[in-house]
Amino acid sequence: MSKVKVAINGYGTIGKRVADAVSLQDDMEIVGVSKTRPNFEASIAVDKGYAVYAPAEKVDSMKKGGISAAGTVEDMVESADIVVDCTPGGIGEKNKPLYEKAGVKAIWQGGEDHELAGVSFNASANYEEALGEDFVRVVSCNTTGLSRVIYPVDQEYGVKKVRVTLMRRAADPNDVKKGPINAIVPNPITLPSHHGPDIKTVMPHIDIATTAVKLPTTLMHVHTVNMELEKDCSTDDVKELFEKQSRIMLIEKGIGSTAEIMELGRDLGRPRGDMWENCVWKDSVTMYEGELYFFQGIHQESIVIPDNVDAIRAMMELESDGAKSIAKTNKTMGI
Amino acid sequence: MSKVKVAINGYGTIGKRVADAVSLQDDMEIVGVSKTRPNFEASIAVDKGYAVYAPAEKVDSMKKGGISAAGTVEDMVESADIVVDCTPGGIGEKNKPLYEKAGVKAIWQGGEDHELAGVSFNASANYEEALGEDFVRVVSCNTTGLSRVIYPVDQEYGVKKVRVTLMRRAADPNDVKKGPINAIVPNPITLPSHHGPDIKTVMPHIDIATTAVKLPTTLMHVHTVNMELEKDCSTDDVKELFEKQSRIMLIEKGIGSTAEIMELGRDLGRPRGDMWENCVWKDSVTMYEGELYFFQGIHQESIVIPDNVDAIRAMMELESDGAKSIAKTNKTMGI
Structure with a gap:
């Protein structure tokens, strides 16, 4: 079975953690992460082997800062089955047309409104609501x-x-x-x-x-x-x-x-x-x-990470039973 | 009418504020405050005109530090009608025999147990319970x-x-x-x-x-x-x-x-x-x-100060009506 292709849009506090947790799974893989600035987090992403993408208008400044982008965010989104949007609260909303245009599924974080996705998700409480959905918000x-x-x-x-x-x-x-x-x-x-x-x-x-x-x-x-x-x-x-x-x-x-x-x-x-x-x-x-x-x-920086992994699994219908997805995520992450 | 003589045992965060508030009243006066160390607070007490007393064993060290004690804490207690004990929580309890021996009334702060005084006091809620009492605890x-x-x-x-x-x-x-x-x-x-x-x-x-x-x-x-x-x-x-x-x-x-x-x-x-x-x-x-x-x-440093003044007034039966005591204290302090 080929792995589900996951892109991380916004490699910050949440994004970098989701990328690492997804990388531990045998049913999904990271195809790219996006950064807007060539800072230490971007360098470490490169060192870890992630393909780092950037907004089109930032590709030059990233290069000047020593980070050769693998392409634009649009390129990254096109290459994915599902995007985990970890951009700051309120920014994620603006990315929805991009995901719709590319025909990819998307997960937003709790900083966005419920209405943007239509489904608000917590793996322990309502896993089944995300099954097969195109858009899901993992709550704060x-x-x-x-x-x-x-x-x-x-x-x-x-x-x-x-x-x-x-x-x-x-x-x-x-x-x-x-x-x-x-x-x-x-x-x-x-x-x-x-x-x-x-x-x-x-x-x-x-x-x-x-x-x-x-x-x-x-x-x-x-x-x-x-x-x-x-x-x-x-x-x-x-x-x-x-x-x-x-x-x-x-x-x-x-x-x-x-x-x-x-x-x-x-x-x-x-x-x-x-x-x-x-x-x-x-x-x-x-x-x-x-x-x-x-x-x-x-722990505000990390508590939602396993739920993001489970949300991918539910939306891609890799697993219909929430308890089994939770068990799998827990085992790989060491929970 | 002669003023009620008030001693402050423990001139720290609460004690120095009670001393200043009592000094504003026309029916009570400060006859002394006690310090154990010759620090800046002791110097300011002297500058303000308070008679500064010290435990007998500290009189010498206070003098070396530039503070000539007006006498011992025992002397201070003897000269008062009522003592406001503002020593640290748990210490106040040990002073009870001293107050009993001198036959003076005493107020403790919220750091002591209710049982020590028998009456726990808040001016707004139960002023009348302190009327004529010898021992009262102003709650925390x-x-x-x-x-x-x-x-x-x-x-x-x-x-x-x-x-x-x-x-x-x-x-x-x-x-x-x-x-x-x-x-x-x-x-x-x-x-x-x-x-x-x-x-x-x-x-x-x-x-x-x-x-x-x-x-x-x-x-x-x-x-x-x-x-x-x-x-x-x-x-x-x-x-x-x-x-x-x-x-x-x-x-x-x-x-x-x-x-x-x-x-x-x-x-x-x-x-x-x-x-x-x-x-x-x-x-x-x-x-x-x-x-x-x-x-x-x-404001933990000051909220109990007006209630200490009212407690003195109730215990010394300077005023039987709590509302009138509160109004008087408020007016003098600027509440």
Whole structure:
């Protein structure tokens, strides 16, 4: 069987990770990645053996910077079966005509609106909705993290209402331009935040209210999650349920902060120190006065990566069973 | 009428502010403040005209450091009608025998246990409980901030349940020893946190669940507050209710973060830039699906100061009506 040809449009924080994860699969391969600037990431892409493409108007400046483009982004798209668009939020939308013209399938990230793709995807919650689809949006890191915990709890106990405070890292570790460096920023100030409705693009029946702040940290988001459930259950029931989920890691053994979770990722030898799983603090999982509470850490740079791989598999109909795709992706990535 | 004689045991972040606030009142005066080290704060206390006392074993080292103590802490306590103990959490407890021996009243801060004093105090919520009492504990900054919003909402609409995420500044601005500098620290990891039960020391009938994290910021705490209410009300009803509370400030006009609130405090000419009020973001106040949500900023260094002044007035029976004490304290401090 020939491998599915995958192009990565936008080789940044998410794009470079998706490229590496796709390369680990036996049913898909990277045919090219696109960059707009000849920076260290472009050099490393070349060193890794990826064909680096550039927008037509950037081919010259890339060459001056020492990167000989394999062709234009249009060339790359033409050579692919499916494009994973990892351009910055709002830019991806503008690329849709390009993909339509070339007749290729496309995946966008959570920075784009649901309506652009029509299907919002989380591998654990709604794999089957992406089967054979041409356009799919893999939801954001926060929505991915919430989907992975809400879905199994809803399946097992029924979710009556979810309330979440999203404490967001304000900038990624490599981003030296953004703040704050010493403040808490309610964002948005008007409540509830847009994160709740985004969950409904994956699971429309979930009743959820979210509030969000930006914080002076770069490592991970942290969610405080509160759920009212339909059925009775115990703290241990929920811990056992989470333990069974392959993309939830229960955090214990003295790990008390997001910094220590990131150190765990490095000590585990993960590429770039990534933590692809929801990191749920085991001791925080508590049924209190009939309601579920817990803390989880979300590694914003990497949590959506396995879901991007699964989305490719669903859209290309390489695998009709979500559980099997998840198992395959997990095994290859080391989850 | 002679003024009530107030001693401040522990002239640090809280103690120096209480001393200044007491000095503004016409019914009480500072008879002394205590320091253990001859640092810049001790020098400024002397410059301000406060009699600076020291523990007997520290009198010599204070003198070597250029501060001639007016006497020992025991001397200071003997000269007072009431002591405001602003020593670090856990230390205040050890001073109780000293106050009992001298036959003086004492106020402790929120770092001590409720049981030490027997009465936990917030001027807005339970002024009358401190009337004539010998020992009172002014609750912590977080509990003060929550009491001030829960009490009026409970009076007006009945509070069925409160859920709060406390996002705590990890260290005060002058504290260079504590972290984290780049992490989110769930603290405590086990849920719910101790903050909920602390509210019950002021308002025992309130059903509340709290979660808390420590953050890499020094300026203020931020609470996301969710309340289920007994009676129907609108977003505007709650905004109007909060507007009527003299120790709640509705934050608007482009103030989007704790950093900008602190800048407001400085621009208002407040001593040390303090914000003694709960800082509730006006646009965040929302009734959503029948539940109340809002964000509030809590200036941990100063929010309890007016309540300490009111506690003195209640314990010394200078004023039996809490509203009148609050009005007097507010007027003198400029709230």
